Amino acid sequence: MRLSKGGRIDRSRAVSFTFDGRALSGHPGDTLASALLASGQKVVGRSFKYHRPRGVFSAGSEEPNALVTLGAGARREPNVRATMQELFDGLEAQSQNCWPSLDWDLLEVNDLFADFLGAGFYYKTFMWPRKAWEWLYEPAIRRAAGLGALSGQPDPEPNEKAFAHCDLLVIGGGPAGLMVALQAGRAGADVILCDEDHEPGGRLLSEVEEIAGAPAMEWVAATLAELEAMDNVRIMIRTTVTGVYDQGTFGALERVGRHMKHRPGPLPLDCFWRIAAKASVLAAGALERPVAFQDNDRPGVMLAGAMRSYLNRYAVAPGDAVTVFGNNDDAHRTARDLLAAGVHVAGLVDSRPGAATDLDLPFYAGAQVTRASGRMGLEAVSIRTPSGEVKLQSDALAVSGGWNPSLHLTCHLNGRPEWSETLAAFLPRPGVVPGMQVAGAATGIFTTAGCLASGAEAAGKALETLGLSVPPLDLPQAGEQGYGVQPLWAVAGNGRAWLDLANDVTVKDVRQAASENFRSVEHMKRYTTQGMAPDQGKISNLGAMAVLADATGRDVAATGITTYRPPYVPVPIAALGAGGKGKGFAPERLTTSHAQSLAMSAPMIEAGLWYRPSYFPRTGEKHWRQSCDREVAHVREAVGVADVSTLGKIDLQGRDAARFLDLVYTNTFSTLKEGRARYGVMLREDGHVMDDGTTARIGPEHFVMTTTTAAAGEVMGHLEFVSQVLVPGWDVRLISVTEQWAQFAVAGPQSRALLEELLGRDLSDAALSFMGTMPIEIGGVEGRLFRISFSGELAYEIAVPARYGESLFTRLVGMAEARGGGAYGMEALNVLRIEKGFLTHAELHGRTTAFDLGLERWMSPSKSFICKAAASRPGLLAEDRERLIGLRPVGASKMIPPGAFLFNEGDEAVRENAQGYVTSSCYSPTLGETIALGFLKSGPERIGEHLRLVDHLREAVTICEVCETCFLDPEGERTRG
C-alpha cells in the first residue's frame, strides 16, 4: 500500500489504469509494478511451467515474474515487464499464462505433478512414438508452458531505426555514469549518456543517501542541469544499450512512445539505435541476487534492493509485516529504511554468524530463512537460528544474496569475466572491449563515494584516449558504507527452492543435471533451461552456477559462467526491422514512362527494384493473354513500342577500353568499328555465364555496354573489380549511364517508317544497317539510335536524356497506334524473345555455361578472357550436360509449365531419372501453339525426340518434342529487314 509521504511520485495527480479489467489508480512517476503493489495486487502472473502464483520480484529490467500483456487487438503487446512500464492514464494490463483467471488457474495442476516435471522431463518422456513430438507433444507443451501471445495480426505501430555518433558513450546514468558524463562533457568531448530508466540517477533514485552533505538526488539534479546545458552532451533516457559490436559500434533500444496515452500517429513505439563511439564507459551498475530456499517464489518475496526502490522511490510499503533476509550489510539498509517509513519489521535475518545491528528490531545473526509459506501471498517465514527454528508472521520478505556487477556488455566480444573471492561475484576483465572502461558498481565498487571516484577515474582514462585534457575536479563527499558479503547461494533443506523464477528452475533441477553428467555450465543451462527465459537469467545465473559448482565438487571460478550475448534486454523484432513494412521494404525504381503506363491501365510487375508494365489492356480485353497476343501481333505485323530503360547501360572510356572489353567478354571487341554494336557474353570467375548484352563503339576509345536489367548492378561491380584489382594499371573509366537515358524499343516491320517520320531522316540499311548505331536529334534534343532487336523483327532502340523520356514514350506510342500498333509490355516482350530463342536470366540463371547455352562459338579461341580456363574445364564442356533446347507439345496436353522436369518416355518420374527442365514457356500467337525453352542432357543431339514432361506441383503431364531453340525465322530475314 501507499505510504502517506515521500517518494518521487506526483501525488497531486491520479492516473487510472486497469489490471485484468479491474480499475486501479496510481500517480505519475509510478511504474505499473509500483502502482500494482500500491494497490495491494500481490499476484501479478503465473509461472512458466508450474503456473505458480507470482508477484513482483525486482524493480528493473531484470524482472523475471511480473510480465504482463498491454493493450488489445492488433496493438496487443505481450511480455511487458511491469517494472519497466511507466504508468499512464488509461493503461490496460492483462496477466499472462493463466486460465481461466489469475486467481484460479487450472494449469496449476502442473505444480502437483512437479516431481514428474523436473529437468529433462520432456526429453525423457515424450520420446515415443517419435513422430508424435512434432504434432502432439510440442504443441501441447507450448500451449501449457509459456508467456503472453502475439495478436496474430499485422503490427500497426510505427517503429524506427537510427544512427548516432559520439566520442564517448556512457552506459548507465547512476552516480558513476553521471560523473563520467560530467567530466567528459566539461572536457569538451561529444558525449552520449544512455540510461534505461525514464530518469537518470540509478541506485540514487532508490536509496537514502547523501552527496556533498545534501540528499543525493540534489546532486543528481544539479549534475543533470549542468549536462543538459552542454551542447556536446546528449542524454538519452529510456534507452538500454543492448549489445557491443565491432569497431566501437553499440546497439541500443529506446522506448520512445510506450509511456504515453495519446501517442501522436507517426511517433514510433521504439527506436533501435546503432551508436558509433570512439570510446565508452560501462557504468551499468549491479543486479541483486536472491538466496534459494523452499518456496522462495511466493508472492511477497522480493529483492531487498527492489524493496528499497518501492519504499523510497515510489512510497510503497511492501506489506504490513516485513522480514528482511540477507548475507550482507546492504540488507540492513532495507530494514533501516522500512523502520524509517514506519513499516513493521518482523525480523532481520542475517546469515553471517558475527553480524550485528543497532537497529531496533528482532535480529537473528547466523540465521537462515528455510521456507516461505502461503500460496497466493506470503503469510509466514520459517527461519533456522543457531538456537532453533522460529516462524515469523510476515506478508513480505526482502532477500539479498549480494550483488552481481552488470558486466554483460564486456563479454559481447568474447571476453570472459574473472571471479572475485572477496565479492563472491564475477568482475569484468579490463580491456576485453577495445576502448571501453568500466566504472562504479559494474566493476564491483559498491559505495557511492567509490562510484563517484571510479567514474572520475574512468572519465580520465577515456579522455586520455580521446586526446582531451582532464578537467580538475573536487570529488564530493558521499556515503562509504561497506557491503561485507559472505556467500550464501542456497539454504539447505527439503522442498523446491527456486533459482530461475522466469523458467521455473529449482536447486533440485540443477543438482539433477549434475547427477546426469551435465556438468558443464553450458550443458546444465540447456538441460534445465536455466537462464533461457526473456530475462536471460540476470538474477539467477550466478546462483545456478554456484549450486552446480557445489554439486560437482568444484568452486565457482572453475565452474565458470555461461556466455553473455546480445541483446541485454529483449528487443522487439519490429524495432530491428523498423521501416521495412510496405513501401519501406525496398526502394522502388520507376521508369520515365511509369505514369503514362499507369494511365494506360498497365498492371506493373517487379523486375529487381524496377517496376515494368506487364501489358497494356484495351477496351474489351478480359484476360491478359488477349492483350499479350495483340501486342505480339503489333510487333510482328506493324510496330510496337516498349520501355527498355531498365537495362543496365555502362559508359566505358579510356585508352585501354577496347582491351578491357576483350578481357571481360568471351568474344572480341577491339575489332569492332565505330558506329557498330556487337553481342557479348560475360563469364563469372567460376566459368559460368554472368550476363549477356550488346556493346556499341561510339568513339575510338568510347563504348556503351548494355546489361540485362537483373544483372546491371552485378556487372557494374564486376567491371569495377576487374579494373581496380585485376588490371589497375589500365586506363579505363567506367560510369553507369542507366539513369541518364530513357530508351525505347521500336520494333516491327513499320518501325523504320515510324522513326524516319519522327527523325525526318533516311534510316535505310545504307544509313543504318543491322547492329549499327548513330547519334540523332529530335527537336534539338540529342540522343542515340541503335539498330538492335530482341524480338527478331526489324527493330531499333532510341535513347534520349531521361527528362524527355515520358514525352518521347507518349509520342512513340501515339505514332505506333496510328500505324496499327502500340505499346507492348513484359508479357509480349517475353513471348517475342521465346519465339526467337533469345535468352534472359531464366536461362542465364547462374548454373549454366556458355557451352550449355549453345554460345560456345562466342568463346574466342584466339585471345584470353576472364575465366577462359575455368570455362574450359572438361566438366563444363561435357556433351551430356544439360544444354539448351526448344520444346513443343505433341500430345493431348498442351501445358508446359516452367520449372517442370523432363523424363524419357518410359521412365518413372522421379528425381534420379530427370533428363532436364523447362525454363521459359509461352503461348505463341504467331505460331498458334505453346512453345518453351529448357535444358536437356545432351540436348542439341536429341532434336526430334519425344519426352515426358511432369510438373509434380501443378500435376501436369505433357508429351513434348525436342526442337531447335529458334521457333521463328531462323535465318533472321525479318531482323535484317
Add this chain to the structure above:
Amino acid sequence: MAEPMLKAQNALPQGEALVLGDTRIDVLPMPRMTSLMPGPGHAALAKALRKHHGLDLPDPGGRVSSDEGECLWFGLGQYMLIGPAPSPLLAGAATLTEQSDAWTSVLLEGPLARQVLARLTPLDLRDASLPLGATARSEIAHMMGSLTRVGSEAFRLMVFRSMAQTLLHELKDTLEAVAARQAL
C-alpha cells in the same frame, strides 16, 4: 513558336514538398551535371578546371563552389561538375559524361534535418566529420546516394532519378516521425 517536340520533366514536382518543425523538404531543379573522370593522375584536370571554370578540384569528400557552379567529389576518380556546361577544353584532361538526367536532388533544411538524416544514413553528421561543404557517397534509406552539407542546417541529397519517389517518401515519413518527437 511551335510546341517543342519533346518536353522536359523533373522526376518529382519541383519545389517545396513538406515543411514540419521549421524543417523543409524541397525538390531542387535539374542542373547541368557532368561527370569528370581524370583517369590516372588528376593534375591536368585540376589545371583545366581552374582555367576554364575558375574552380579548384576538390579533395575527396569535398566540394568547391563559385558563383558559376560547383565541383563535387563523387567517388573514386570521379568528380561532378554542377551548373555550367563543361568547357570542351576539359576533354583533354578528363572523360566527360553527361549525368544531368541521372540524379534527383532534394534539399533538406532546418533544425530537424540532422535528426531526419540520422534515421536514413549511417554517416556521422557532426560538424567535425561533415563540416559545411563536405560531401559523401553513402547509403540513404537503402539507396546509394550523395549527401552534401550545403548550409549549417542544410543538406542536399542526391539519388538516382528512378528512385526519386522513394527518397521523397522516406524523407517525408521520417520528418513526420522526428517532428512527432516534439510531443515528448
